[in-house]
Amino acid sequence: MSENLRFVLDEADMPTHWYNIVADFPTPPPPPLHPGTREPVGPDDLAALFPPELIAQEVTTERYVEIPEAVRDVYRQFRPSPLVRARTWEKALGTNARIYYKYEGVSPAGSHKTNTAIPQVYYNSINGVTKLTTETGAGQWGTALSYASAFFGLECEVWQVGASFDTKPQRRTLIEVYGGTVHRSPSQLTEFGKTLPADHPGSLGIAISEAVEVAAQNDSIKYALGSVLNHVLLHQSIIGEEALKQLAMAGEESADIVVGCAGGGSNLAGLTFPFLRENLQGRTSTRIVAVEPASCPTLTKGQYRYDFGDTGGMTPLMKMYTLGHSFVPSPIHAGGLRYHAMAPLVSHAVHEGYIEAVALHQRECFETALEFARTEGIVPAPESSHALAQAKRFALEANEQGTSPVIVIGLSGHGLLELGAYESYLAGRLEDDALSQADVDAALAELPEI
Amino acid sequence: MSENLRFVLDEADMPTHWYNIVADFPTPPPPPLHPGTREPVGPDDLAALFPPELIAQEVTTERYVEIPEAVRDVYRQFRPSPLVRARTWEKALGTNARIYYKYEGVSPAGSHKTNTAIPQVYYNSINGVTKLTTETGAGQWGTALSYASAFFGLECEVWQVGASFDTKPQRRTLIEVYGGTVHRSPSQLTEFGKTLPADHPGSLGIAISEAVEVAAQNDSIKYALGSVLNHVLLHQSIIGEEALKQLAMAGEESADIVVGCAGGGSNLAGLTFPFLRENLQGRTSTRIVAVEPASCPTLTKGQYRYDFGDTGGMTPLMKMYTLGHSFVPSPIHAGGLRYHAMAPLVSHAVHEGYIEAVALHQRECFETALEFARTEGIVPAPESSHALAQAKRFALEANEQGTSPVIVIGLSGHGLLELGAYESYLAGRLEDDALSQADVDAALAELPEI
Numbered sequence: 001m002s003e004n005l006r007f008v009l010d011e012a013d014m015p016t017h018w019y020n021i022v023a024d025f026p027t028p029p030p031p032p033l034h035p036g037t038r039e040p041v042g043p044d045d046l047a048a049l050f051p052p053e054l055i056a057q058e059v060t061t062e063r064y065v066e067i068p069e070a071v072r073d074v075y076r077q078f079r080p081s082p083l084v085r086a087r088t089w090e091k092a093l094g095t096n097a098r099i100y101y102k103y104e105g106v107s108p109a110g111s112h113k114t115n116t117a118i119p120q121v122y123y124n125s126i127n128g129v130t131k132l133t134t135e136t137g138a139g140q141w142g143t144a145l146s147y148a149s150a151f152f153g154l155e156c157e158v159w160q161v162g163a164s165f166d167t168k169p170q171r172r173t174l175i176e177v178y179g180g181t182v183h184r185s186p187s188q189l190t191e192f193g194k195t196l197p198a199d200h201p202g203s204l205g206i207a208i209s210e211a212v213e214v215a216a217q218n219d220s221i222k223y224a225l226g227s228v229l230n231h232v233l234l235h236q237s238i239i240g241e242e243a244l245k246q247l248a249m250a251g252e253e254s255a256d257i258v259v260g261c262a263g264g265g266s267n268l269a270g271l272t273f274p275f276l277r278e279n280l281q282g283r284t285s286t287r288i289v290a291v292e293p294a295s296c297p298t299l300t301k302g303q304y305r306y307d308f309g310d311t312g313g314m315t316p317l318m319k320m321y322t323l324g325h326s327f328v329p330s331p332i333h334a335g336g337l338r339y340h341a342m343a344p345l346v347s348h349a350v351h352e353g354y355i356e357a358v359a360l361h362q363r364e365c366f367e368t369a370l371e372f373a374r375t376e377g378i379v380p381a382p383e384s385s386h387a388l389a390q391a392k393r394f395a396l397e398a399n400e401q402g403t404s405p406v407i408v409i410g411l412s413g414h415g416l417l418e419l420g421a422y423e424s425y426l427a428g429r430l431e432d433d434a435l436s437q438a439d440v441d442a443a444l445a446e447l448p449e450i
Numbered sequence: 451m452s453e454n455l456r457f458v459l460d461e462a463d464m465p466t467h468w469y470n471i472v473a474d475f476p477t478p479p480p481p482p483l484h485p486g487t488r489e490p491v492g493p494d495d496l497a498a499l500f501p502p503e504l505i506a507q508e509v510t511t512e513r514y515v516e517i518p519e520a521v522r523d524v525y526r527q528f529r530p531s532p533l534v535r536a537r538t539w540e541k542a543l544g545t546n547a548r549i550y551y552k553y554e555g556v557s558p559a560g561s562h563k564t565n566t567a568i569p570q571v572y573y574n575s576i577n578g579v580t581k582l583t584t585e586t587g588a589g590q591w592g593t594a595l596s597y598a599s600a601f602f603g604l605e606c607e608v609w610q611v612g613a614s615f616d617t618k619p620q621r622r623t624l625i626e627v628y629g630g631t632v633h634r635s636p637s638q639l640t641e642f643g644k645t646l647p648a649d650h651p652g653s654l655g656i657a658i659s660e661a662v663e664v665a666a667q668n669d670s671i672k673y674a675l676g677s678v679l680n681h682v683l684l685h686q687s688i689i690g691e692e693a694l695k696q697l698a699m700a701g702e703e704s705a706d707i708v709v710g711c712a713g714g715g716s717n718l719a720g721l722t723f724p725f726l727r728e729n730l731q732g733r734t735s736t737r738i739v740a741v742e743p744a745s746c747p748t749l750t751k752g753q754y755r756y757d758f759g760d761t762g763g764m765t766p767l768m769k770m771y772t773l774g775h776s777f778v779p780s781p782i783h784a785g786g787l788r789y790h791a792m793a794p795l796v797s798h799a800v801h802e803g804y805i806e807a808v809a810l811h812q813r814e815c816f817e818t819a820l821e822f823a824r825t826e827g828i829v830p831a832p833e834s835s836h837a838l839a840q841a842k843r844f845a846l847e848a849n850e851q852g853t854s855p856v857i858v859i860g861l862s863g864h865g866l867l868e869l870g871a872y873e874s875y876l877a878g879r880l881e882d883d884a885l886s887q888a889d890v891d892a893a894l895a896e897l898p899e900i
Contacts (some may be wrong), residue, residue: 008458011454077455077538079826081541150825151824170870176872317729349889370627373628374601375600377601416560417866417869419627420623
């Protein structure tokens, strides 16, 4: 076992290919359907929004996709990201578990979102696209896309969920520092936005509808999505590919448990799909665990069915765990992870039993986040704190059982731009909120059957 | 020449010793004087404020001081810090200069301040001290001390400069996340604070007086200073020691120019003193450049004379470049670097001609910071942007002269908690402010001759 705390791959050992889980699923995931015809969508249906390379990645069944050299050159500004042994936290927990965290907060935008922002902007840039539109909730995705757009010389226009826009001016400034433009959503700039009151708190689904509407109107403008879609999950797989190599550097044969937070699903998939490949190919039997907030319990209380990705019903229908596309998560919850559904590939993996799901309350997550900050030094993003809290549960369970599992945590980002939420927690103003199964069923019953 | 962007030393190659420039100065720096007797201070005079190991380090003439293993264990949470080749920025500048930055923003507190916070808390902890008091201006030092105190189980009480306390709630929250307590300075908790109006904007000198007053009253409480003193500069030398090794990894024989920002002087000294050793020992002839703000031009317009380190006149008198201990920098300036004087060792090096000094206006610094963010991805601390702006001047000069110097920049921290200043800059609200020589002379004329 290595005595190092941090396992840092050399740039030369950075993975050269993304991994596509579709190639290893024994049963293929159900296809997306056209919102009008309800027939499986073809590449042409997506051409108004995405460049051809991303559409090809969306539907490919190849196991590996090469990472373009131009993308790797930008990745090298912050990748490979470190895998860190949480020795001080282990000591505080009095555990024999060996706890590692894969830290994506080292990226310029402070989270894993850059991993897909960079290739998305790159593929658009080589197709003559001059502007990208997108949504952002907590703000990480808008920041990442703005950073990547600056690098490749594209304009970037971001619709930020109203509630987040109103309370997080720092996020907006950061997006502007990288050269992006930010609008409060719902805005008066889109037909869909005009249908809503100007003081509406907004939601991710609404912001997506606005960004899609603007992109669909102009050939030189495309849309970029920060999670959910297959190509986004593909790009994030570099996280898990690196982590596997780094675990080996640390002298570990394999992980017993891998745990990540799940909102739209791209962070979870990025870390865990390469571990799932090892399981599906029979080399390991790692437990893979998705952690979602009790206030937005897509996987644990939603239904696995076809639904829209956005509130306006403009996107293809996707088979996924959903709370209904008109669901607006309670503003009580501080972190991101507020999407009404879960990425189709993650949903498929959960439905097939390859990934477990749990839902946690936020106060437990913040309590663990503080403990982590005071031992490991890093202030976790509120989203990431969900993975930490569940990992702590596993470590304490192991103490009771006298075992010493290897636990790998996806620490998807830092919380330095979310200190307002920490301030609320420290002041005792954060409340827990859980959606009952009856609430969810009632919401879903109102949706048309597809 | 290596093609890598980032040069990351293995933990095993982290320096095991700090470097003490005093051993290599041909002329010894003048001693500090007791504020009452005006005689050189002895170790006993400092015992009320500091533990014996730090007092020994304050006066040692040994060239190298071993870093305790317990300190190296905490350093390993984020050190060795990366040296990065700024290739994308170089391209944007159209320069043949090879520009490297040594990035201290990877530390938990986001700046170089942790390098001394950790050993200071460690030495106090092994001497039975249970609480540390300190001042903080921009907030980096308070954050670093709070983080390190959490690690070693000490209480940490921070007096934050009033103007900063009022405008940066995130900083206060971050200090609290690490378990520290924050007071607005001037406070009603000290005799010195009570002499000032409660709405006074405060200054570093005032906050130091308050923290010193509290520490001096109780044996189990000590004081910690984030810059200026010899032992603080000693601890920071790990930055330059690492950078020298990393430059060799990058295939560079030596640096032509090393440039850092200077407020109290510890960041500048930490990066540059190991380079200065190479100069003084005859192996190199690297230009070493300190960059200060035009609004607080200690080195370029101050006088080299004995002065107090604090406003209340409680500290020893030190021979240093100073604007006078009652000087309060204009609140117009956004960054830190607002101390009325400069570390005695840096002052000595400048006075002897080993280090050059320049002063820059803040708008040039922010303009360069934006350019750097949009090419290298990192949002620099406003302090660090001074070093970037001067480095850009050197690179453009080199273009005119057709040369290709190796430039090493001290990127002392990130600016993610200073986005308010960026917002002001982007909105066109930031003004430049320069102190005239006449203003400085008038202020100094009022001080008693020592």
